[in-house]
Amino acid sequence: MTVVIEIHGLRKTFGPTVALDGLDLDVDEGEILGFLGPNGSGKSTTIRILLGLLRADGGSATVLGSDPWRDVESLHRRLAYVPGDVSLWPNLSGGEAIDLLGRLRGGLDPVRRDDLLERFDLDPTKKGRSYSKGNRQKVALVAALSADVELLLLDEPTSGLDPLMEAVFRRCLRDFSAAGGTVLLSSHILSEVEALSDRITIIRAGRNVETGALAQLRGLSRTTVDATTATPVDATALLSMPGVSDVVVSGEQVTCSVETTHLGTLLERLGAYGILTLASAPPTLEDLFLEQYRTPEGPGRAGAHDRPEKPEAAKAR
Numbered sequence: 001m002t003v004v005i006e007i008h009g010l011r012k013t014f015g016p017t018v019a020l021d022g023l024d025l026d027v028d029e030g031e032i033l034g035f036l037g038p039n040g041s042g043k044s045t046t047i048r049i050l051l052g053l054l055r056a057d058g059g060s061a062t063v064l065g066s067d068p069w070r071d072v073e074s075l076h077r078r079l080a081y082v083p084g085d086v087s088l089w090p091n092l093s094g095g096e097a098i099d100l101l102g103r104l105r106g107g108l109d110p111v112r113r114d115d116l117l118e119r120f121d122l123d124p125t126k127k128g129r130s131y132s133k134g135n136r137q138k139v140a141l142v143a144a145l146s147a148d149v150e151l152l153l154l155d156e157p158t159s160g161l162d163p164l165m166e167a168v169f170r171r172c173l174r175d176f177s178a179a180g181g182t183v184l185l186s187s188h189i190l191s192e193v194e195a196l197s198d199r200i201t202i203i204r205a206g207r208n209v210e211t212g213a214l215a216q217l218r219g220l221s222r223t224t225v226d227a228t229t230a231t232p233v234d235a236t237a238l239l240s241m242p243g244v245s246d247v248v249v250s251g252e253q254v255t256c257s258v259e260t261t262h263l264g265t266l267l268e269r270l271g272a273y274g275i276l277t278l279a280s281a282p283p284t285l286e287d288l289f290l291e292q293y294r295t296p297e298g299p300g301r302a303g304a305h306d307r308p309e310k311p312e313a314a315k316a317r
Helices: 043-050 094-104 110-119 133-146 163-178 190-196 214-218 235-239 260-271 285-291 310-316
Strands: 003-014 017-028 032-036 058-063 079-082 151-155 182-186 199-204 207-212 222-229 244-250 253-259 275-281
Touching: 003 043, 003 182, 017 032, 017 043, 017 058, 017 182, 017 207, 032 043, 032 190, 043 058, 043 151, 043 182, 079 133, 094 110, 094 133, 110 133, 110 163, 133 151, 133 163, 163 182, 163 190, 182 190, 222 260, 235 244, 235 253, 235 260, 253 260, 260 275
Parallel strands: 032 182, 032 199, 079 151, 151 182
Antiparallel strands: 003 017, 003 058, 199 207, 222 253, 222 275, 244 253
């Protein structure tokens, strides 16, 4: 499979601040990769390097087989970028802005453009200065998705969109991927990343924490189990089992969490008490994300900016 984005040992510093500290990342052709991390973890710095807006201090990065710093002009005809805070020319209409961005990328599909304007419910005749934040995002999304590009670099692309438009965005992104397009998606809306991504990379302080398909990452975390049994469960016996914690017993009701690899053993033990009802919930992407930040980084690495944005994570639920 063709690798569209390939990063090895990427480093970038701003004075004494280390933004990227040996980051490794790869995105395959036709894949949607969710790119997660708290504010200050290096996500936007990575995307700016891939866009050729910043030059890395070390390591290597290639986009569509080319150097993003040296080949920036040719690459920008093959990719589209949507930031989380879009600025438009105040005196151009939304339609004019879309067409201008399309020409800069080598053209756009007019039929697809009109279809996207309808799907996103965007009036292209209004001036840029009159658009709300959400409508400015729509202009950038329509321009990106109607262009004949191979790669989308998206950094909080649905910021300001209402839930209905977020659903439209998800359908459009799936269509783009199904047609062979590749996507690097950075978002704090974890439900969006969970619904769209083929694989997920979580970074912290400029380094990889975990990479893999959601099913693989769930295997590294814990599952919540809630059961009703015919006879009361011995809480001490459950706590003595490997991988089991947070045991709460109330009469015949028991709840606990268990490392996914030990789930089968736990269910066998509960079976001895006579299971009447059983519910188990695999960890959500939010659970997996927050799990990576419960332990501090090494000396001199962690800071206030490493804490995940709980309000945004809660929105994902």
